[in-house]
Amino acid sequence: MAFSMPMPAAGCEHMDNDAINKIRQFRSKHHSGEDLVQYTCLECSTPGSFPTLDKHFSETKHEFAVSPKTVYCGRCKDLVYDPTLLSNHKKRKLADASDEDDSYLTTNTSQRPCGRNGVRGLFNLGETCYMNAVLQMMVHNPILASYFLGMGHPTHTCPISKEPEKKNDSDSEDEEEEKKEQQSCVACGMTEVFSDVTMVDQPTPAHAVSLLFASWKNIPEMSGKGQQDAQEWFMQIVDRLHEGVAQYKVPEKTNSVNEANGIPSIEKQCVCFFHKVFYGRENSQITCDTCHTVSSREDEFSSISLDFKKQVKKKKKAATAAANASDAKDKEALKITVPNIHECLRGFTAPEPLSPEQYSCQECKERRSASKQTRIRKLPAILCVHVKRFGMKQLATGVFAPEKYEGKLDFSLQLDMAPYTTRPPKNGEDKEKYMYDLDCVVVHQGEHAHNGHYFAFCRQDNKWFRYDDEIVSATTTEDVMRQEAYLLFYSLRRIEKV
Numbered sequence: 024m025a026f027s028m029p030m031p032a033a034g035c036e037h038m039d040n041d042a043i044n045k046i047r048q049f050r051s052k053h054h055s056g057e058d059l060v061q062y063t064c065l066e067c068s069t070p071g072s073f074p075t076l077d078k079h080f081s082e083t084k085h086e087f088a089v090s091p092k093t094v095y096c097g098r099c100k101d102l103v104y105d106p107t108l109l110s111n112h113k114k115r116k117l118a119d120a121s122d123e124d125d126s127y128l129t130t131n132t133s134q135r136p137c138g139r140n141g142v143r144g145l146f147n148l149g150e151t152c153y154m155n156a157v158l159q160m161m162v163h164n165p166i167l168a169s170y171f172l173g174m175g176h177p178t179h180t181c182p183i184s185k186e187p188e189k190k191n192d193s194d195s196e197d198e199e200e201e202k203k204e205q206q207s208c209v210a211c212g213m214t215e216v217f218s219d220v221t222m223v224d225q226p227t228p229a230h231a232v233s234l235l236f237a238s239w240k241n242i243p244e245m246s247g248k249g250q251q252d253a254q255e256w257f258m259q260i261v262d263r264l265h266e267g268v269a270q271y272k273v274p275e276k277t278n279s280v281n282e283a284n285g286i287p288s289i290e291k292q293c294v295c296f297f298h299k300v301f302y303g304r305e306n307s308q309i310t311c312d313t314c315h316t317v318s319s320r321e322d323e324f325s326s327i328s329l330d331f332k333k334q335v336k337k338k339k340k341a342a343t344a345a346a347n348a349s350d351a352k353d354k355e356a357l358k359i360t361v362p363n364i365h366e367c368l369r370g371f372t373a374p375e376p377l378s379p380e381q382y383s384c385q386e387c388k389e390r391r392s393a394s395k396q397t398r399i400r401k402l403p404a405i406l407c408v409h410v411k412r413f414g415m416k417q418l419a420t421g422v423f424a425p426e427k428y429e430g431k432l433d434f435s436l437q438l439d440m441a442p443y444t445t446r447p448p449k450n451g452e453d454k455e456k457y458m459y460d461l462d463c464v465v466v467h468q469g470e471h472a473h474n475g476h477y478f479a480f481c482r483q484d485n486k487w488f489r490y491d492d493e494i495v496s497a498t499t500t501e502d503v504m505r506q507e508a509y510l511l512f513y514s515l516r517r518i519e520k521v
Contacts, residue, residue: 062088102147144228144493153253156479159490160463171217183208209263212237228493304401316386326407329367363433408511425471459513
């Protein structure tokens with residue numbers, strides 16, 4: 024049966040005609056040049072930030088906050104999109120702009136005419152901030168822009184999206200409509216987003232309606248209105264992009280190397296564009312503590328997950344020991360409680376013990392204790408580093424509830440991945456092929472994975488911008504580095520090595 028999900032007339036089911044009329048009246052009384060980031064309660068004109076307004080809504084049962092261009096729903100706890108609320112702006116030439124206009128454009132960058140040298144926000148289509156944050160990383164990446172804007176995926180000849188040429192006589196109209204409904208290409212939806220976002224002289228934010236529907240149909244477990252995990256959506260959408268253009272071949276060179284290192288051969292390996300850009304390979308080795316037999320296997324990955332909670336506990340323990348050693352007078356000892364990305368990566372690649380219950384040695388023919396170590400065999404062009412912040416905690420009642428691990432992780436603008444690979448460069452070897460540059464930081468604000476709000480910081484022409492759905496503002500490198508990152512996206516410095 025075909026999956027279908029009707030798109031609501033508004034981006035929020037809580038918005039009715041009465042609310043729309045009130046919003047229009049509000050906009051008619053307020054000048055359109057006011058600060059877009061300032062939101063005011065629609066019922067009582069109370070201003071404030073989203074957390075302040077959420078508290079206000081819970082006390083008053085009011086529902087909406089409005090700025091001159093956007094609407095925040097207190098029941099969805101998110102920005103909502105409604106095409107009927109967009110103002111009709113008359114276009115004017117940039118040459119006519121004043122100094123005051125230039126200041127306004129710097130503050131509210133999403134209102135600039137866009138292009139590859141500009142920036143542009145994305146409408147929230149009803150709790151789709153998780154998607155918008157990841158999409159901003161993608162549309163600002165030059166490798167992906169070259170692919171999607173250079174007809175890397177020709178939508179007019181796409182075999183997935185185009186309507187079948189022949190119709191079976193036995194098929195009823197309902198069955199034919201069902202088949203057509205099932206056909207929705209993620210790559211076509213992504214191409215449309217790139218084309219829309221990079222459209223020149225377009226002052227309003229873009230939207231990703233086609234991509235949203237394509238993702239709903241191709242990722243049923245993440246379909247429908249509701250907050251989703253940005254990292255999970257990224258991994259799923261990359262998998263769907265790969266599946267649409269997968270090209271397999273037998274990796275003879277890789278197999279010869281694997282055979283020499285005792286790693287099982289690979290029957291086939293994808294060589295498509297998305298595989299080269301997003302997927303790496305990790306090598307896991309298990310060494311038996313008794314006979315020292317080593318068994319190896321390789322797996323693909325599209326993101327590296329770092330155990331943030333474990334590193335925080337380790338750092339706090341070290342800080343407590345340092346403080347005790349200095350009779351608690353050395354306040355500097357407490358500063359070491361903030362872990363950094365290299366410590367987390369060392370933890371990711373460090374040997375970990377396995378109990379006899381976890382490992383059965385094929386050489387000893389019985390369960391043994393062992394050690395397992397994971398290192399990176401192949402680096403992707405775009406590296407996604409996932410800071411694990413979501414988990415479960417047991418309440419006093421014995422019931423498990425979701426929780427979030429708050430706190431700062433120190434990360435860097437440049438990342439050297441050489442120490443975490445299977446073959447680190449020796450002295451004198453070129454290290455540039457292991458170097459990455461930070462392109463995007465995705466931040467989550469909220470209590471757990473399915474609650475809260477996502478926004479992103481992206482680098483464009485060596486300048487940083489904050490993308491909060493349709494609101495875009497210029498920011499500083501210092502502000503970016505202060506964020507409690509959830510996802511970090513790095514680009515390989517030497518792309519020709521991919």
